[in-house]
Amino acid sequence: MKQSPLRQSGMQKEDIFKQFKAMKSKDAVWQTGRMFGLIYEAGEDVEALVKEAQAEFTIANGLNPMAFPSLLRMENEVVATVISLTGGDSETVGSVTTGGTESIFMALKAARDWSRTKKPAVSQPEVVIPVTAHPAWNKAAHYLNLKVVTVPVDKNFRADVPATEAAMNDNTIVIGATAVTYPHGIMDPIAELGELALKHEVWLHVDACLGGLILPFLKKGGTHVPAYGFDVPGVSSVSADIHKYAYTPKGISVVMYRDASLRQYQFFIYTDWPGGVYATPAMSGGRSGGLIAAAWAVFHYLGEDGFVRLATQAKQATDNLRAGIQAIPELTVLGDPAATVFAIASSKINIFELGARMNDRGWHIETQHLPPSLHMTVSPVHAKIVDQFLSDLKAVVPEIPPVNAETLSEQAALYAMIGTLPDRKLAHEMVLQFVNDIYCLKDR
Ligand SMILES: *Cc1c(COP(=O)(O)O)cnc(C)c1O
Numbered sequence: 001m002k003q004s005p006l007r008q009s010g011m012q013k014e015d016i017f018k019q020f021k022a023m024k025s026k027d028a029v030w031q032t033g034r035m036f037g038l039i040y041e042a043g044e045d046v047e048a049l050v051k052e053a054q055a056e057f058t059i060a061n062g063l064n065p066m067a068f069p070s071l072l073r074m075e076n077e078v079v080a081t082v083i084s085l086t087g088g089d090s091e092t093v094g095s096v097t098t099g100g101t102e103s104i105f106m107a108l109k110a111a112r113d114w115s116r117t118k119k120p121a122v123s124q125p126e127v128v129i130p131v132t133a134h135p136a137w138n139k140a141a142h143y144l145n146l147k148v149v150t151v152p153v154d155k156n157f158r159a160d161v162p163a164t165e166a167a168m169n170d171n172t173i174v175i176g177a178t179a180v181t182y183p184h185g186i187m188d189p190i191a192e193l194g195e196l197a198l199k200h201e202v203w204l205h206v207d208a209c210l211g212g213l214i215l216p217f218l219k220k221g222g223t224h225v226p227a228y229g230f231d232v233p234g235v236s237s238v239s240a241d242i243h244k245y246a247y248t249p250k251g252i253s254v255v256m257y258r259d260a261s262l263r264q265y266q267f268f269i270y271t272d273w274p275g276g277v278y279a280t281p282a283m284s285g286g287r288s289g290g291l292i293a294a295a296w297a298v299f300h301y302l303g304e305d306g307f308v309r310l311a312t313q314a315k316q317a318t319d320n321l322r323a324g325i326q327a328i329p330e331l332t333v334l335g336d337p338a339a340t341v342f343a344i345a346s347s348k349i350n351i352f353e354l355g356a357r358m359n360d361r362g363w364h365i366e367t368q369h370l371p372p373s374l375h376m377t378v379s380p381v382h383a384k385i386v387d388q389f390l391s392d393l394k395a396v397v398p399e400i401p402p403v404n405a406e407t408l409s410e411q412a413a414l415y416a417m418i419g420t421l422p423d424r425k426l427a428h429e430m431v432l433q434f435v436n437d438i439y440c441l442k443d444r
Contacts, residue, residue, distance in 0.1 A: 002441045028364045033385040035364040041381040042247040042310050046298060050248050053290075053297035060289035062096075063280070071289040074296040078242070081299050082254045085216040086208065086238050087231030093263045094256035095281040096292060100209035103239035103255035105140040106266045106282050108174060110237065110257065111203040112144055113265035115173040128167045129176035130159040131370075132183055134207060137176060147171070157181070157335035159188035165196055174203045179228035180211040183368050183375065184334045185341030187211070187226060194234030203236040209253065210377075211339055212240025217311035218339060220304065225338065236262055242295045245311070245340075252291040255282075313380040314340045321378065324390035330397050334373055343373035349400040352412035357396045363389070367412075369419030 030039040041047070057071065065072035079094040086092075097103045108127065115125055126147045129137050133150075141148045149167045154160045159177055168175070175197055177188040190206055197204035206228055208215070219225040229238050241253040257263040269279045302310070318340045325331050330348045337343075345351055351372045355365045358374075366375040421427045 002443065004441055029362075030364070031381075033379070033381045033383075034362055036382075037366050037375050037377040039379070040244050040247055040377070041379045043381060046247050046301070049297055049301050050294040054249060054294040055290065057293035058288050058290035062287040062289050062292060063285055068289060071292055074289075074292050078292060078295045078299065079254055079256070082212065082240050082242070083230075083256055085229075086212060086240060086256060087227060087229035088256060089230065091259040092230055092256055093260050094254050095263070095266065096295075097253045097255055097282045098251050098284060098287070099243060099253045100134065100207070100239060100241045101136040101139065102283050103209065103241070103253040104134070104136040104205070104207060105143065106255045107205045107237040107239060107257075108137070108140045108144055108146060110262060110265040111174045111205065112146060114203065114262060119173060122171050122173060124171055125173045126169070126171045127174045127176065128164055128172055130164070130178070130181075130188065132157060132159070132181040132186065133176050133178055134182055134209065136209075137207070146174075153186075157184045157186045159193065161189055161192045161196060164193065165200075168196075168200055168202070172200065172202055174205060177204065177206050177228075178210075179206055179208040179215060180337065180339050180341055182210055182341070183373070184343045185210075185337035185339055186335050187228065187338035190228045190232050190235070191226065194232045197234035197236070204234050206232075206235055206238045209239050209241040210244055210341060212238070212245075212254075213242060213307075214245035214311050214314070214339055217304070217307040218315055221308050221312040221315070223315060223339075230256070230258060242298075243291075245314075246295060246298055246307075247310075248291060248294040248298055252295050310380040311340075313383050314378050317380075317382040317386055318342065318376075318378045320386045321376065321382075321389065324386070325393065328394060328397055330400075331393075334371075340378040342376050342378075343368060344376065345371060345373040346403070348402065349397065350403055350412065352415050353409060354393075354396060354400050356409045356412045357400065358392060361392050361396070363392070367415050369415070372419065 028035055030041060060068045060071055062071045075096050079096060083092045083094055097106060112125055115122055124147055126149055127141050128149045128151060130153050131150045132153050138148055151160060151163045151167050164175060175193060177190045177193045179190060180187050194204055208228060215225050237255060237257045239253060239255045242248050243250045243252050267281055271277050322333050322342060325333055325344055330346050332345055334343045334345050351374060352367050355367045355374045358365055368375050418427050418430060
């Protein structure tokens with residue numbers, strides 16, 4: 001790896017920011033609603049608010065709540081607000097984490113340790129999830145030494161309840177559901193999975209990382225939203241990301257449990273350290289107070305009315321985009337998405353090529369496979385680009401080669417190849433090589 005030794009003498013602040021500006025010039029542009037995914041944008045006022053709130057507490061350390069009671073208070077209030085939006089009651093408890101990945105990790109860790117007490121006969125604990133569940137489940141299971149059993153979804157991309165039941169056995173400790181799924185924006189049949197959890201006495205974790213901070217407001221705005229939280233019997237835990245549809249910077253999510261008897265398995269406590277009694281609710285040790293303050297600020301700034309207004313705006317943009325896409329004969333939307341996330345597919349044209357050519361026109365659309373599709377996460381900011389997006393789509397679609405054409409752009413061809421490689425081990429090797437390669441300093 002190329003070396004980058006620390007400079008001998010320091011730089012001027014202005015020069016540092018000049019360099020930032022130069023480096024950022026190649027980044028994806030998200031402020032104008034040209035990006036779908038990664039960034040959740042509610043507008044300039046919310047953005048300015050969260051940055052200022054974060055700055056106010058960014059140096060404070062959430063590790064010791066006795067030293068920073070402000071952070072403890074805001075953290076508990078933020079968690080309690082999300083609980084109230086998730087069908088929780090006075091028994092429901094939760095924790096702040098650094099993101100959806102950590103929230104799912106903590107829920108699975110709690111479930112695993114719960115099972116050690118409650119299901120001592122289990123030798124190798126297993127987790128049963130739909131194939132559409134986020135890879136954070138697989139990652140957590142990998143770290144926690146849990147076996148993952150993935151179950152195909154039905155033709156509408158929803159978790160298949162009979163197939164889930166068939167995949168369960170005496171070692172199953174957790175089943176999973178998503179509200180709503182990242183790939184296709186689908187709401188799994190959570191009431192039925194709750195019944196399954198009660199019948200077999202297993203833990204049901206609902207991953208509402210994506211939907212948790214928009215579904216309650218879509219419902220208040222009049223959209224039909226089935227119950228997915230603690231109002232569903234059989235749900236043990238729920239995760240909801242604040243850094244998605246609550247528009248804060250990345251690094252904050254909430255994981256919630258039906259009661260404290262379940263959450264206790266999440267905590268880590270060590271009492272024999274010369275440095276003092278050590279106890280943390282989740283994975284992190286030291287953590288900046290900035291994101292907790294940003295979350296607290298956004299909840300108070302928007303209130304229910306503001307969240308409903310923004311959710312309605314994003315939903316309106318979603319409905320208009322979907323209607324325009326369905327009107328193009330070559331394109332289709334997969335399944336029946338419940339909120340503001342959906343996927344575009346085609347049985348007639350090469351969808352990866354469509355994505356590449358839309359990106360050439362200044363959009364930023366992520367590609368997905370199994371089956372091939374384009375990912376659309378819609379934010380309130382997208383209300384202003386609906387017409388432009390649809391008119392670009394209408395212009396580009398007639399130029400796209402058919403599904404299996406060989407004349408694909410480099411980007412489209414590479415993605416199509418990795419998705420269809422029959423040897424999944426080889427696909428893994430290729431991605432490993434890629435990751436290894438990009439995380440090395442090279443000449444600029
Ligand atoms: C984003 C997301 C996650 C993972 O969250 P991170 O914040 O990226 O760690 C998990 N599940 C779903 C459904 C998501 O959309």
